[in-house]
Amino acid sequence: MAALLNPRLDSLFDYPFERLRVLLGPLSPPPDVTPLSLAPGDPQHQPPAFIADVLAQEASHWNGYPPLRGTDRFRDACHRWIGRRFGAAARAAVDGERGILPVSGTREALFLAALLAVPEHKDGRRPAVLIPNPFYAAYEGAAVMAGGEPVFLPATADTGFLPDLDAVPDALWARTALVYLCTPTNPQGAVASPGYLRRAIDLARRYGFVLALDECYSEIYFTADPPPGGLAVAAGMEGGALDNLLVFQSLSKRSSAAGLRAGFVAGPPGLIDAFARLRGYAAASMPLPIQAAAAALYDDDAHVRENRDRYAAKVAAVGRTLGDRVPHRRPQAGFFLWLDLAPLGLDGEAAAERLWTQAGLRVLPGRYLTRPGADGRNAGDPFIRIALIHDTETVAEAMTRLADTLAPARAAA
Ligand SMILES: Cc1ncc(COP(=O)(O)O)c(C=O)c1O
Structure with missing residues (x-):
């Protein structure tokens, strides 16, 4: 069978979302929270009617x-x-x-x-x-x-x-x-x-x-x-x-x-x-x-301005919710948070597992979007990617869950 196929395909990793499915497949979110996916880049806003x-x-x-x-x-x-x-x-x-x-x-x-x-x-x-x-x-x-x-x-x-x-x-x-x-x-x-x-x-x-x-x-x-x-x-x-x-x-x-x-x-x-x-x-x-x-x-540009304003509100909510509990960088554009967990001493893949099992949040480990450099180090290892696709209230709730899960000691401090 393999000989029939183009071997170039074998040198590719599975698509990042497939790798996430494999990582989280055997794990379950807590029964008492509504699971939220912050992994894919599908906008949840509606296009104009x-x-x-x-x-x-x-x-x-x-x-x-x-x-x-x-x-x-x-x-x-x-x-x-x-x-x-x-x-x-x-x-x-x-x-x-x-x-x-x-x-x-x-x-x-x-x-x-x-x-x-x-x-x-x-x-x-x-x-x-x-x-x-x-x-x-x-x-x-x-x-x-x-x-x-x-x-x-x-x-x-x-x-x-x-x-x-x-x-x-x-x-x-x-x-x-x-x-x-x-x-x-x-x-x-x-x-x-x-x-x-x-x-x-x-x-x-x-x-x-x-x-x-x-x-x-x-x-x-x-x-x-x-x-x-x-x-x-x-x-x-x-x-x-x-x-x-x-x-x-x-x-x-x-x-x-x-x-x-x-x-x-x-x-x-x-x-x-x-x-x-x-x-x-x-x-x-x-x-x-x-x-x-x-x-x-x-x-039409009016719907685009509205769309942008909604993302801006979410970026502001992220800043307010994470505050300095979870050090983060405000994106200049786009709708992702590329969160470096090194300051919290965490690895992105382990954090993704923890966020799913403890907070019902699906996030993408950074290493699924990066490749190791010449020195063998993968700069994406300590990162997770969070898509700010839900409404502002849901994003704020997700960020609260994230901070409570990844930085609980700081919450108590
Ligand atoms: C950086 C980047 N380029 C291109 C695309 C492809 O978008 P589409 O095929 O929907 O135009 C995406 C989609 O997520 C993206 O994030």
């Missing part, structure tokens, strides 16, 4: 195969949103017809980016795919299945939670075919500066690799200014072109519409043409009613 109306109006369009490159209505809405969110220069840099491609969720698009960008050899060697550590699991799966070598770059407190681009040796850049960067970052909630993005784009052009910028948390932020985006940064560079850049945007977090499976990838026409060609073989084009609903969502 108007998408149901749009889907109903478009109901006669379920019969045909939808156009791969998207309808004018879809691409125009994305293009307008790029202008409102990232500025007129970003909008002008994106070709409204050939520079935007609808994707059925960014996970598949991020995966396909590796099939698009990783050749047999680069610089006469096995191509490298650089991945921040911790990382979104699809990057590693994509790198491995495309035949690249995933190379993990530490993204810890010491590096501002983003890979230190200056620490990558020339020889590694030379064989790099693809770099995944996420900003705002999942799970740490850090934001890359324009200078950081400029440097990454410069390097992509100098060494001839594709820079895949995953910006799916770009609308959920708690900073005074919105997080910068790759399109605006590239537009502001000499020549203003988008060469070597692919930017991934999703409605899953922006509009709490993960079930719609809708987003887009933007980049220079040549790259997007190639991406469309690959998708023609590999992926489903987005159904017309969904393109219409997605366009309506991209045309």
